[in-house]
Amino acid sequence: MDRLREIETDGNSNPIQISRLALDMGGSLIKLVYFSRNSGDHEDPLNDSVPISNGVNGRLHFAKFETTNINDCLQFISANKLFFGGFQHQENPTNDRSFIKATGGGAYKFSELFKEKLGIILEKEDEMDCLVTGANFLLKAVNHEAFTYLNGQKEFVQIDHNDLYPYLLVNIGSGVSMIKVDGDGKFERVSGTSVGGGTFWGLGKLLTKCQSFDELLELSQRGNNRVIDMLVGDIYGGIDYSKIGLSSTAIASSFGRAVSNSNELDDYKPEDVSRSLLRMISNNIGQISYLNALRFGLKRIFFGGFFTRGHSYTMDTISVAVHFWSKGEAKAMFLRHEGFLGALGAFMSYERHSLGDLMVNQSVQIPVDASSGTDTNCNPLERDLNETESMQCSVYQA
Numbered sequence: 001m002d003r004l005r006e007i008e009t010d011g012n013s014n015p016i017q018i019s020r021l022a023l024d025m026g027g028s029l030i031k032l033v034y035f036s037r038n039s040g041d042h043e044d045p046l047n048d049s050v051p052i053s054n055g056v057n058g059r060l061h062f063a064k065f066e067t068t069n070i071n072d073c074l075q076f077i078s079a080n081k082l083f084f085g086g087f088q089h090q091e092n093p094t095n096d097r098s099f100i101k102a103t104g105g106g107a108y109k110f111s112e113l114f115k116e117k118l119g120i121i122l123e124k125e126d127e128m129d130c131l132v133t134g135a136n137f138l139l140k141a142v143n144h145e146a147f148t149y150l151n152g153q154k155e156f157v158q159i160d161h162n163d164l165y166p167y168l169l170v171n172i173g174s175g176v177s178m179i180k181v182d183g184d185g186k187f188e189r190v191s192g193t194s195v196g197g198g199t200f201w202g203l204g205k206l207l208t209k210c211q212s213f214d215e216l217l218e219l220s221q222r223g224n225n226r227v228i229d230m231l232v233g234d235i236y237g238g239i240d241y242s243k244i245g246l247s248s249t250a251i252a253s254s255f256g257r258a259v260s261n262s263n264e265l266d267d268y269k270p271e272d273v274s275r276s277l278l279r280m281i282s283n284n285i286g287q288i289s290y291l292n293a294l295r296f297g298l299k300r301i302f303f304g305g306f307f308t309r310g311h312s313y314t315m316d317t318i319s320v321a322v323h324f325w326s327k328g329e330a331k332a333m334f335l336r337h338e339g340f341l342g343a344l345g346a347f348m349s350y351e352r353h354s355l356g357d358l359m360v361n362q363s364v365q366i367p368v369d370a371s372s373g374t375d376t377n378c379n380p381l382e383r384d385l386n387e388t389e390s391m392q393c394s395v396y397q398a
């Protein structure tokens with residue numbers, strides 16, 4: 001049963017109707033995906049009995065909050081009355097509580113809080129399942145979703161729907177999950193590492209005293225890792241170790257130079273510390289990803305999660321690591337909706353559970369709105385998907 005409700009106006013006194021909200025609550029960030037129906041679509045939003053036979057046009061919206069600021073997230077949901085965007089349980093339609101699909105650890109951790117503060121029941125969906133569903137959906141339905149990034153060059157990849165599987169999905173959140181994907185709902189989490197986005201942010205915060213993740217990322221753009229990292233040339237007197245394929249400028253030991261002098265932390269510029277840290281972690285993830293791709297003979301690796309943040313240096317480092325270790329055999333690709341895979345998967349799960357609700361039409365290419373930042377600018381702060389981000393799409397009755 002669809003529960004479209006009028007909730008507010010769009011500034012032109014046209015009603016904005018929200019249907020369906022889904023959440024992905026991770027260790028660092030809470031992600032929201034919700035659908036708003038275009039005003040001017042003349043279905044009666046309150047008449048549940050009217051079947052919506054044609055597609056309902058509207059927009060998918062994306063928003064995120066730091067998990068430590070969960071109260072801001074609750075406030076956002078409440079202020080925008082997004083909790084009307086759930087569904088009523090078929091088994092107990094008289095229960096007027098909203099049921100919202102939620103994934104990630106927070107779906108467990110915060111279930112009482114949502115019940116208590118908003119009267120929302122969180123319907124838990126498996127995190128890995130949601131990541132894969134979200135990735136498959138984006139790769140199949142959204143134009144210009146996947147791209148390669150090498151030497152500062154961003155190139156969109158045309159996805160052949162008949163030749164998508166198998167691939168390795170590497171989700172870099174607080175921690176990192178590596179998932180071999182063989183089809184819709186067919187996957188295996190083959191590896192993971194605790195050295196991920198939380199490590200970069202956590203260590204970076206301690207070492208640089210940065211107050212925000214964006215500040216840390218911005219610092220890294222101005223830093224020079226050679227100040228702190230020990231290079232092959234430092235060990236080999238300035239020459240390459242060409243016999244094993246290492247140039248003099250390759251990093252022999254991340255942070256290794258810090259032991260060879262009497263410098264204290266304060267003697268280093270936060271920019272350089274941030275740069276070395278970002279490079280160390282990105283390199284490591286790129287290398288482990290490649291090794292897992294090698295394990296299963298996978299040539300394509302898609303990177304999701306909010307760690308990359310569309311940041312050029314991060315993506316470049318990961319790509320170079322994959323390229324270097326695979327001798328050019330494997331390809332690293334990134335996703336524009338990087339951190340929203342899980343939330344999108346939870347959003348799609350309304351349909352999977354056949355509650356007679358709505359489903360996103362996957363058969364058409366969904367045009368990405370001009371406001372969505374389809375440009376090639378990879379400045380982290382400019383291309384981040386935020387509350388203003390949305391995607392035009394159609395939703396169909398299941």
Ligand SMILES: Nc1ncnc2c1ncn2[C@@H]1O[C@H](COP(=O)(O)OP(=O)(O)OP(=O)(O)O)[C@@H](O)[C@H]1O
Binds near residue numbers: 025028105172201
């Ligand atoms: N504004 C931000 N605040 C904090 N971290 C951010 C921010 N933007 C990007 N990040 C990075 O993104 C990471 C979180 O990514 P993501 O939201 O995909 O994972 P998560 O769901 O929180 O984690 P997990 O899946 O491991 O529970 C952080 O660890 C950090 O590296």
Ligand SMILES: CC(C)(CO)[C@@H](O)C(=O)NCCC(=O)O
Binds near residue numbers: 104175176177193
């Ligand atoms: C624990 C999860 C799955 C929570 O999202 C994630 O943070 C993760 O994959 N961490 C890495 C854990 C490991 O495999 O070592």
